[in-house]
Amino acid sequence: xxxxxxxxxxxxxxxxxxxxxxxxxxxxxxxxxxxxxxxxxxxxxxxxxxxxxxxxxxxxxxxxxxxxxxxxxxxxxxxxxxxxxxxxxxxxxxxxxxxxxxxxxxxxxxxxxxxxxxxxxxxxxxxxxxxxxxxxxxxxxxxxxxxxxxxxxxxxxxxxxxxxxxxxxxxxxxxxxxxxxxxxxxxxxxxxxxxxxxxxxxxxxxxxxxxxxxxxxxxxxxxxxxxxxxxxxxxxxxxxxxxxxxxxxxxxxxxxxxxxxxxxxxxxxxxxxxxxxxxxxxxxxxxxxxxxxxxxxxxxxxxxxxxxxxxxxxxxxx
Amino acid sequence: xxxxxxxxxxxxxxxxxxxxxxxxxxxxxxxxxxxxxxxxxxxxxxxxxxxxxxxxxxxxxxxxxxxxxxxxxxxxxxxxxxxxxxxxxxxxxxxxxxxxxxxxxxxxxxxxxxxxxxxxxxxxxxxxxxxxxxxxxxxxxxxxxxxxxxxxxxxxxxxxxxxxxxxxxxxxxxxxxxxxxxxxxxxxxxxxxxxxxxxxxxxxxxxxxxxxxxxxxxxxxxxxxxxxxxxxxxxxxxxxxxxxxxxxxxxxxxxxxxxxxxxxxxxxxxxxxxxxxxxxxxxxxxxxxxxxxxxxxxxxxxxxxxxxxxxxxxxxxxxxxxxxxxxxxxxxxxxxxxxxxxxxxxxxxxxxxxxxxxxxxxxxxxxxxx
Numbered sequence: 001x002x003x004x005x006x007x008x009x010x011x012x013x014x015x016x017x018x019x020x021x022x023x024x025x026x027x028x029x030x031x032x033x034x035x036x037x038x039x040x041x042x043x044x045x046x047x048x049x050x051x052x053x054x055x056x057x058x059x060x061x062x063x064x065x066x067x068x069x070x071x072x073x074x075x076x077x078x079x080x081x082x083x084x085x086x087x088x089x090x091x092x093x094x095x096x097x098x099x100x101x102x103x104x105x106x107x108x109x110x111x112x113x114x115x116x117x118x119x120x121x122x123x124x125x126x127x128x129x130x131x132x133x134x135x136x137x138x139x140x141x142x143x144x145x146x147x148x149x150x151x152x153x154x155x156x157x158x159x160x161x162x163x164x165x166x167x168x169x170x171x172x173x174x175x176x177x178x179x180x181x182x183x184x185x186x187x188x189x190x191x192x193x194x195x196x197x198x199x200x201x202x203x204x205x206x207x208x209x210x211x212x213x214x215x216x217x218x219x220x221x222x223x224x225x226x227x228x229x230x231x232x233x234x235x236x237x238x239x240x241x242x243x244x245x246x247x248x249x250x251x252x253x254x255x256x257x258x259x260x261x262x263x264x265x266x267x268x269x270x271x272x273x274x275x276x277x278x279x280x281x282x283x284x285x286x287x288x289x290x291x292x293x294x295x296x297x298x299x300x301x302x303x304x305x306x307x308x309x310x311x312x313x314x315x316x317x318x
Numbered sequence: 319x320x321x322x323x324x325x326x327x328x329x330x331x332x333x334x335x336x337x338x339x340x341x342x343x344x345x346x347x348x349x350x351x352x353x354x355x356x357x358x359x360x361x362x363x364x365x366x367x368x369x370x371x372x373x374x375x376x377x378x379x380x381x382x383x384x385x386x387x388x389x390x391x392x393x394x395x396x397x398x399x400x401x402x403x404x405x406x407x408x409x410x411x412x413x414x415x416x417x418x419x420x421x422x423x424x425x426x427x428x429x430x431x432x433x434x435x436x437x438x439x440x441x442x443x444x445x446x447x448x449x450x451x452x453x454x455x456x457x458x459x460x461x462x463x464x465x466x467x468x469x470x471x472x473x474x475x476x477x478x479x480x481x482x483x484x485x486x487x488x489x490x491x492x493x494x495x496x497x498x499x500x501x502x503x504x505x506x507x508x509x510x511x512x513x514x515x516x517x518x519x520x521x522x523x524x525x526x527x528x529x530x531x532x533x534x535x536x537x538x539x540x541x542x543x544x545x546x547x548x549x550x551x552x553x554x555x556x557x558x559x560x561x562x563x564x565x566x567x568x569x570x571x572x573x574x575x576x577x578x579x580x581x582x583x584x585x586x587x588x589x590x591x592x593x594x595x596x597x598x599x600x601x602x603x604x605x606x607x608x609x610x611x612x613x614x615x616x617x618x619x620x621x622x623x624x625x626x627x628x629x630x631x632x633x634x635x636x637x638x639x640x641x642x643x644x645x646x647x648x649x650x651x652x653x654x655x656x657x658x659x660x661x662x663x664x665x666x667x668x669x670x671x672x673x674x675x676x677x678x679x680x681x682x683x684x685x686x687x688x
Contacts, residue, residue, distance in 0.1 A: 269519030
């Protein structure tokens with residue numbers, strides 16, 4: 001087995017709430033190989049974005065990392081100082097946060113926003129070389145050089161998202177975490193941005209974690225997919241297995257809820273609602289919505305089991 | 319002023335006549351942006367249908383919805399409600415319009431006042447339009463509406479907006495629209511901010527309302543896959559004009575316009591893994607002149623495309639597309655556009671499980687149950 005670039009081991013994140021502690025990420029473990037594309041999908045509130053923030057140790061109070069460890073190239077992140085973690089963000093693990101195209105500073109030119117990122121990590125090249133480097137970065141994400149002089153409002157949504165990807169890759173990170181990078185874009189632009197992300201990732205040899213809830217997008221982009229429900233990673237498998245033979249009933253229902261273009265009248269939702277984390281059902285958190293639930297699901301919490309090569313699932317019936 | 323009459327002899331519920339919208343911005347309004355090119359169509363209530371308007375951001379689809387709702391005034395042409403210009407409705411007609419045509423917007427967060435319980439958005443229309451004679455009757459009406467969209471009234475009433483999920487809040491908006499027994503619901507991206515698992519449920523409840531109560535729905539979206547599932551008829555907008563329109567089955571299964579083809583090819587599907595075609599690299603040739611607006615991105619562009627804007631060609635009785643490569647088909651007459659969009663004749667629907675508790679007569683007042 002090739003060495004993992006990123007290893008997340010039984011990670012737990014909790015938020016202090018007036019009615020007790022709420023666990024947003026519950027014992028999540030997975031490995032990411034160099035150059036691999038991993039998807040994490042789930043409904044809103046399933047803990048997928050919190051997981052990404054926890055990997056970067058960016059959880060703010062009242063939240064805290066309760067336990068578990070994240071290893072980047074066999075370095076345990078919990079042992080690093082705040083300064084070292086700061087250096088590691090962007091340089092080691094870069095994040096394209098949710099709605100990042102709206103997080104660009106509106107009064108700073110794209111050029112200066114990229115230069116800021118470089119300067120912050122002490123990687124600012126001399127003046128002439130800087131312009132060249134910025135143009136090269138923009139070219140890598142398919143943007144013309146004149147974008148460097150522009151302000152965010154002069155760019156379209158797709159161009160802003162590409163600019164964010166350019167910032168994310170400016171220090172050649174080993175891991176890129178993209179949190180719903182295309183959720184505000186229409187399908188044509190979405191496809192272009194995802195293809196750009198794929199090309200950039202290949203060129204850098206970086207691994208990608210793609211967070212989202214569109215399984216169709218996952219099917220087009222990732223190698224392996226993990227499904228999160230109520231803070232737990234309930235299933236993980238290579239994308240083809242996951243789509244053609246899902247093991248967890250929740251995964252099956254997520255796939256079935258996608259609108260099909262093949263036959264009309266096949267629209268099916270998942271009955272019920274995602275549970276509140278502070279009032280998690282007993283046993284398997286999915287059992288109230290699960291059409292296959294048996295008595296055991298109400299009382300025993302299913303453990304995550306390895307059921308095939310690279311495939312894990314947390315379900316009594318799988 | 320003669321308005322096109324429907325089969326029943328009454329003017330159509332909504333008619334757009336050569337409606338266009340241009341937004342002016344910049345110093346002295348010198349930057350002009352055409353949001354919608356002149357556009358005509360009619361929605362009859364005697365033939366209820368679900369029409370999807372699909373397009374990317376900036377295609378003019380939201381402008382179309384806002385024009386139809388009277389939220390923006392057209393730059394040219396007129397929007398008629400039962401034959402009267404929306405800008406010149408009498409107080410009574412305006413009230414009727416606000417009753418008969420309902421809107422559901424994209425953001426299920428912004429429409430609520432966080433200081434009021436969610437009951438407020440449901441009791442207000444009941445009060446304003448005097449839908450019930452007593453408190454008990456009002457409560458009953460509200461509970462029925464909530465149940466019709468798959469919500470349990472006891473889980474919803476008395477709560478504040480922040481205590482409910484986005485999906486629940488959006489379904490309350492559907493219930494609110496339903497309370498008024500409208501003839502037309504304009505739904506502008508009603509599920510784009512909702513999880514995929516809930517989208518199906520909300521769209522399913524819209525579809526059910528249409529079938530059970532004969533409500534027409536204008537479903538505005540950028541998501542062609544949900545449009546295919548929900549609508550009977552589809553209208554594809556690109557940069558302020560219609561590029562393809564007609565029966566949804568025909569348009570989705572066999573798109574004739576290169577833009578529709580690109581849209582359908584870009585939808586990420588689970589049925590096929592890693593089959594996303596690479597888009598032809600777009601040759602930067604911005605079309606500012608008289609040419610086809612899609613010419614700069616079109617993979618099958620001809621020289622003539624840069625010079626002439628193609629009209630809509632009628633390629634089948636219930637569909638048309640604006641591409642010069644289809645010019646062996648007849649040009650669609652403007653007056654035939656609405657016919658293209660109206661669903662084929664079918665038996666009048668009998669209200670099934672949702673028996674109207676009262677009938678709204680033409681003036682918008684109450685009448686006795688039929």
